[in-house]
Amino acid sequence: MDFNDTPEEAKFRAEARAWLSANAKPKDPSKVKAGVSQKSEAERLARAKEWQAKKAEAGYAAITWPTEYGGLGGTPIQSVIYSQEESKFDVPGGFFEIGLGMCIPTMMKWATKEQCDRYVKPALFGEEIWCQLFSEPAAGSDVAGLRTKCEKDGDEWVINGQKVWTSGAHFCDYGIIVTRSDPTVPKHKGLTFFFLDMKTPGIDIRPIKQISGGSGFNEVFFNDVRVPDSQRLGDVGEGWKVSLTTLMNERLAIGQGSGVDYEELLKLARETELENGPAIKDSNVREKLADWYVQSQGLKYTKFRTLTALSKGQVPGPESSIGKIVSGPKMQDLAGFAMDIQGQGGVMQDTEESPMAGAFQNQWIGAAGYRIAGGTDEILRNIVSEQVLGLPQDIRVDKKVPFNELPGAGSKK
Amino acid sequence: MNFDFSDDQKMLKDQARKFLEDKCSYDDVRTILESDDSHHDGVWNGLCELGFAGAAIPEEFGGLGLGALELAVIAEELGRAAAPVPFSSSIYMFAEALKLGASDAQKSAWLPQIASGEIIGTLAGAEGTQAPSPRTVKASFAGGKLSGRKLPVPDGETASVAVVLVNTGGAGEQALSLVLVDLNQECVTRSAVDTIDPTRGHAEINFDNADATLIGDEGDGWAMLKRVEAGAAVLMAFEQVGGAEAALEMAKEYALDRYAFGRQIGSYQAIKHRLADMYVKLELAKSNAYYGAMILSEDGAELELAAASARISATEAYRFAAQECIQVHGGIGFTWEANPQFHYRRSKLLALALGSASRWKDRLVAELEKSNVA
Numbered sequence: 001m002d003f004n005d006t007p008e009e010a011k012f013r014a015e016a017r018a019w020l021s022a023n024a025k026p027k028d029p030s031k032v033k034a035g036v037s038q039k040s041e042a043e044r045l046a047r048a049k050e051w052q053a054k055k056a057e058a059g060y061a062a063i064t065w066p067t068e069y070g071g072l073g074g075t076p077i078q079s080v081i082y083s084q085e086e087s088k089f090d091v092p093g094g095f096f097e098i099g100l101g102m103c104i105p106t107m108m109k110w111a112t113k114e115q116c117d118r119y120v121k122p123a124l125f126g127e128e129i130w131c132q133l134f135s136e137p138a139a140g141s142d143v144a145g146l147r148t149k150c151e152k153d154g155d156e157w158v159i160n161g162q163k164v165w166t167s168g169a170h171f172c173d174y175g176i177i178v179t180r181s182d183p184t185v186p187k188h189k190g191l192t193f194f195f196l197d198m199k200t201p202g203i204d205i206r207p208i209k210q211i212s213g214g215s216g217f218n219e220v221f222f223n224d225v226r227v228p229d230s231q232r233l234g235d236v237g238e239g240w241k242v243s244l245t246t247l248m249n250e251r252l253a254i255g256q257g258s259g260v261d262y263e264e265l266l267k268l269a270r271e272t273e274l275e276n277g278p279a280i281k282d283s284n285v286r287e288k289l290a291d292w293y294v295q296s297q298g299l300k301y302t303k304f305r306t307l308t309a310l311s312k313g314q315v316p317g318p319e320s321s322i323g324k325i326v327s328g329p330k331m332q333d334l335a336g337f338a339m340d341i342q343g344q345g346g347v348m349q350d351t352e353e354s355p356m357a358g359a360f361q362n363q364w365i366g367a368a369g370y371r372i373a374g375g376t377d378e379i380l381r382n383i384v385s386e387q388v389l390g391l392p393q394d395i396r397v398d399k400k401v402p403f404n405e406l407p408g409a410g411s412k413k
Numbered sequence: 414m415n416f417d418f419s420d421d422q423k424m425l426k427d428q429a430r431k432f433l434e435d436k437c438s439y440d441d442v443r444t445i446l447e448s449d450d451s452h453h454d455g456v457w458n459g460l461c462e463l464g465f466a467g468a469a470i471p472e473e474f475g476g477l478g479l480g481a482l483e484l485a486v487i488a489e490e491l492g493r494a495a496a497p498v499p500f501s502s503s504i505y506m507f508a509e510a511l512k513l514g515a516s517d518a519q520k521s522a523w524l525p526q527i528a529s530g531e532i533i534g535t536l537a538g539a540e541g542t543q544a545p546s547p548r549t550v551k552a553s554f555a556g557g558k559l560s561g562r563k564l565p566v567p568d569g570e571t572a573s574v575a576v577v578l579v580n581t582g583g584a585g586e587q588a589l590s591l592v593l594v595d596l597n598q599e600c601v602t603r604s605a606v607d608t609i610d611p612t613r614g615h616a617e618i619n620f621d622n623a624d625a626t627l628i629g630d631e632g633d634g635w636a637m638l639k640r641v642e643a644g645a646a647v648l649m650a651f652e653q654v655g656g657a658e659a660a661l662e663m664a665k666e667y668a669l670d671r672y673a674f675g676r677q678i679g680s681y682q683a684i685k686h687r688l689a690d691m692y693v694k695l696e697l698a699k700s701n702a703y704y705g706a707m708i709l710s711e712d713g714a715e716l717e718l719a720a721a722s723a724r725i726s727a728t729e730a731y732r733f734a735a736q737e738c739i740q741v742h743g744g745i746g747f748t749w750e751a752n753p754q755f756h757y758r759r760s761k762l763l764a765l766a767l768g769s770a771s772r773w774k775d776r777l778v779a780e781l782e783k784s785n786v787a
Contacts, residue, residue: 001415001710003414003415005414280778286775290777293722294697294725295697298696299700308417311415319696382686384692384693389689391668391685395680
């Protein structure tokens with residue numbers, strides 16, 4: 001039992017590290033994790049595009065993809081090794097994950113060869129950015145309950161409706177969308193899937209202001225938006241099947257979250273005086289600190305078990321599914337507890353006065369969303385209990401009924 | 414990255430599982446629950462015949478000379494079966510204490526018989542419900558004679574020999590020492606004590622000027638004990654992981670078999686989410702236990718931290734799985750005839766065996782405090 005690379009892995013790691021050293025600056029460890037960037041989105045996007053192009057040129061942008069699309073034709077463990085090395089460098093991110101993690105893999109599975117030739121490489125090189133248009137105001141966890149409709153008109157489809165929680169729609173060039181083509185059949189059977197140009201007339205993008213004050217997401221309105229039939233992915237009525245390709249990739253694309261963890265809590269506890277002495281000597285603080293340390297280590301070594309399987313060329317076990325169930329509530333509770341340690345001063349969310357420039361306060365606000373994005377805590381528990389433990393699905397009242405006869409979701413209330 | 418057990422270790426695990434499935438069913442565990450026996454002789458002898466007791470004892474002292482990773486896979490299976498055997502007392506506590514601090518003469522005198530399973534050893538630390546520490550231990554040792562009262566001592570009724578934590582009068586942490594004592598002396602009297610888990614015997618032992626010899630140096634007892642506890646914490650974490658997995662499987666089977674309000678109870682989210690939570694805690698515990706085993710096997714500097722993590726995580730996983738296993742079973746789970754009780758009892762026994770989770774959380778944070786400021 002050890003954490004060592006195989007000789008091949010060590011060679012790949014050394015190459016990746018050498019390339020990163022030549023092309024990027026190492027992270028400055030003294031920088032605080034405040035979770036809020038000082039730069040504007042436009043500045044960050046320009047910097048990210050530049051870095052993405054450089055990385056794609058070297059083949060590191062999509063290590064597991066086939067070489068014909070600009071990948072390295074490498075293994076999942078090589079992809080992990082590159083990410084581990086890249087995380088030590090100060091490089092921009094946050095713009096291409098959804099496109100390259102979810103949208104383009106869906107294209108590669110369902111689009112024509114010509115379409116892949118046209119769209120995959122520009123996405124990989126950061127020239128075109130993609131978004132995913134699935135969730136709707138009335139269809140979140142139950143995404144198959146979506147209502148945005150598409151109607152055939154000659155060689156085109158006309159789309160009307162509204163999508164929501166679309167990350168980055170305002171700077172994206174293309175999107176993948178699932179719509180309802182037939183409301184008279186059961187919900188999963190009446191869906192049809194497309195990709196489209198986000199500049200198509202009739203698309204109206206409006207930012208959603210989150211409780212954090214930021215606007216990473218959008219509402220996207222479709223008003224007689226015309227899409228050629230050639231941009232349909234999968235057969236008419238087979239949209240759910242196509243969606244599953246995207247959703248399977250979603251859990252891989254959404255990470256385990258970063259931000260303040262037990263190290264920062266330890267630092268805070270050492271620096272903060274409570275009424276009866278230093279926080280680090282308080283037994284309640286010590287118990288909580290130990291609990292979160294153990295959870296963090298548990299997640300870290302669970303990942304190592306997954307990596308071991310990848311390193312041996314095996315399919316990882318289901319243990320990797322626990323990550324977000326643990327890390328979401330942990331981020332929220334840890335940050336909230338750190339604020340408790342700050343007592344009355346904990347209410348301040350202030351870059352000057354708050355410890356670590358307000359990192360705990362920022363995380364406390366943000367974590368409420370992290371527990372919902374990419375699968376709520378509850379949906380993830382359903383997935384574990386059904387797909388890992390083999391428990392039955394809940395009794396479904398919506399599976400065999402025509403969509404437009406469902407209470408709430410269809411046209412009938 | 415090779416963070417997994419080897420094929421040989423997995424084969425050993427399979428061998429242990431097959432033996433226990435065959436010889437140590439819940440019915441076998443029940444015979445000990447309902448008898449006055451301290452442990453199950455048949456199961457224990459069978460394990461010893463397979464060489465498990467001597468697995469990590471050096472060959473020169475009659476063992477197989479394997480290591481912590483081999484003990485870990487055996488421990489996981491013992492935990493899964495809730496095996497009523499003195500393995501932890503004799504191996505993780507007694508044999509490991511001797512390996513750590515005893516002279517060659519002491520090792521030669523006892524380890525071969527421990528390795529063969531001919532005799533059982535144990536470690537006696539607690540003196541009732543006060544936490545044993547340099548401030549509280551009263552058992553005394555002077556002039557080669559041991560006096561005092563120890564309880565509860567795991568497997569204290571059947572053990573032939575014990576390592577005993579005694580007060581030798583030094584200052585602060587140097588107050589304590591470990592001594593080796595043959596329990597088959599006239600001046601050693603013992604009687605069984607009732608516990609929450611009668612499948613694992615415990616006793617009160619009184620020493621009245623019993624002959625004993627120091628293990629290691631006088632005043633080193635507390636430090637040595639903590640090192641032994643750290644190793645035992647890792648191995649017991651594997652027992653806890655095995656037990657938690659068994660409790661989860663038992664609860665899952667019942668949730669699939671039992672119908673209420675016209676459907677399987679396993680189709681209700683109230684049940685599904687509980688079982689998912691059991692799974693999550695179990696996987697975290699397994700990962701922490703793996704790391705503990707890796708560090709223990711290399712005697713790494715981070716042992717205290719890794720052991721505390723393994724123990725805290727596994728204690729929580731087993732606590733939750735065992736108690737919620739009864740809850741999922743409903744009324745039948747509270748009956749004497751049903752099997753969830755074995756894990757409910759064992760989970761609490763193991764949770765307390767080396768001191769509570771709070772004690773280990775404090776030990777963990779003490780280690781973090783020693784590390785560099787984050």
